[in-house]
Amino acid sequence: MWVFWVFVFNMRVVVKFGGSLLRGGVDFLRIAREVCRLLGEGFEVVVVVSAVKGVTDMLEVLSRPVDRWQDMVLQIRELHEMVVRELGLSSTLEKEVIAKINSLFEDLYRTVEAINVLKETSPRIRDLVLSFGERLSVILMWAALTKLGVECIHLTGREAGIVTNERYGEAKPIYDLSRKMVRENLLRYLNSGITPVVTGFIAGTVDGKITTLGRGGSDYTATLLAYLIDADEVILYTDVPGIMTGDPKIVKNARVVPELSYEEAIMSAQLGAKRLHPRTFEPVRDTDIRTVITSIGASERTVIEKEFKDPPLKMTAISRGDVLLRARVPEETFHDFLMELSLGLSKLGIEDVRYMTYSDYESRLYMIVRGRALDHTLKLISGLQSKRLIEEAKMYKDIAIVSVIGHGSRDPALIAPYLEKLRDTHTLATIQMKNAFAVVVPSDKGATVMYRFHEELLKQWEKK
Ligand code: ASP
Ligand code: MG
Numbered sequence: 001m002w003v004f005w006v007f008v009f010n011m012r013v014v015v016k017f018g019g020s021l022l023r024g025g026v027d028f029l030r031i032a033r034e035v036c037r038l039l040g041e042g043f044e045v046v047v048v049v050s051a052v053k054g055v056t057d058m059l060e061v062l063s064r065p066v067d068r069w070q071d072m073v074l075q076i077r078e079l080h081e082m083v084v085r086e087l088g089l090s091s092t093l094e095k096e097v098i099a100k101i102n103s104l105f106e107d108l109y110r111t112v113e114a115i116n117v118l119k120e121t122s123p124r125i126r127d128l129v130l131s132f133g134e135r136l137s138v139i140l141m142w143a144a145l146t147k148l149g150v151e152c153i154h155l156t157g158r159e160a161g162i163v164t165n166e167r168y169g170e171a172k173p174i175y176d177l178s179r180k181m182v183r184e185n186l187l188r189y190l191n192s193g194i195t196p197v198v199t200g201f202i203a204g205t206v207d208g209k210i211t212t213l214g215r216g217g218s219d220y221t222a223t224l225l226a227y228l229i230d231a232d233e234v235i236l237y238t239d240v241p242g243i244m245t246g247d248p249k250i251v252k253n254a255r256v257v258p259e260l261s262y263e264e265a266i267m268s269a270q271l272g273a274k275r276l277h278p279r280t281f282e283p284v285r286d287t288d289i290r291t292v293i294t295s296i297g298a299s300e301r302t303v304i305e306k307e308f309k310d311p312p313l314k315m316t317a318i319s320r321g322d323v324l325l326r327a328r329v330p331e332e333t334f335h336d337f338l339m340e341l342s343l344g345l346s347k348l349g350i351e352d353v354r355y356m357t358y359s360d361y362e363s364r365l366y367m368i369v370r371g372r373a374l375d376h377t378l379k380l381i382s383g384l385q386s387k388r389l390i391e392e393a394k395m396y397k398d399i400a401i402v403s404v405i406g407h408g409s410r411d412p413a414l415i416a417p418y419l420e421k422l423r424d425t426h427t428l429a430t431i432q433m434k435n436a437f438a439v440v441v442p443s444d445k446g447a448t449v450m451y452r453f454h455e456e457l458l459k460q461w462e463k464k
Pocket of ligand 2: 020
């Protein structure tokens, strides 16, 4: 007699729902139904949620001394109470939810009151205040899922096991420790059929102080958890059905990019396509985990995986708010310059250099720095100038970086038609990177360049 052994492997997926989807009770229920659909298909699901739309921005204001803070806290409270009412819960469940929410609002009120009494805040307090958005929304998500009969539990990132360093505002996970703790916590729930609902964006230090991973960090939470529990897939649900070929505000015919490699997706996050946290793909880039970006019910999606695929050029992106530094660095002093620069940057804690290149035949340095690191960088540069390590330094502040992303970005035949379109655009720099090339133009030329690049991109796609 033959015996067939049937092994049932559950696909494990981490799903994240962005703040743009979270406005009212209807939205939470729609999301809960999507989670039910995945559970019904046999997936093990970990749910990650952002704060309700707009809440993190309001909390950002409340994280510093501000007039009429009581009104703002009340406004946030009413917003969440409205969502609870719209969920249409049984009276026992509603009471439970209201009690949880009330206790969070008492905490928030006291924290914000302290900031305004002391007229003082700090990065640590800011993170604490910002954390309330996600801590509230996981409760709403938990309630919506419970209403639909899903056995679930709500957790903060730290309760799930994500432990970070103490770099408030931009905390980094301690991988070994987090791996151990996240697996202990989440796998235990998953194995007993309980769906964890985890706050995106927030985590905590070893001794339990709340930290945040940086604005827009919920996607990062999702990929991080997926990596730590060896999930098969991450699905990032947003209000657009994927990563687009161009900024839809500038190009009306933008399309969804069907497939990207992680290296390309990382470039797109850095170069400003869709507001993705720059670290979003870091945890999964070298794994077999795939990331899907889509919206609920959409037939289109962007699938991101390790391997490179065609077409060689996949999308355009635009980013503003950076600063371009152009300078002459004599070749003889280049090494000293580089040493002093990296030392200086790390001393100032600046990780905001997006790009740097040196062309030795013209002795030119091009460096792109995030606007918010500008003051520090200026100081550093003037120090280097007085040491004569750098000459003719010039800053361009009002710039746009327009880029074309794809693994074919180094193929001269492919990029030539783009460069031809720059005749009248006052190009300040052309930058060749791995998986992207970018041009720096004055800000008011940005839209024109993106428009032309995008037309060319679609033309190349058609030729396939
Ligand atoms: N709520 C946080 C923010 O708005 C995190 C996120 O949405 O990803 O930045
Ligand atoms: Mg948000």
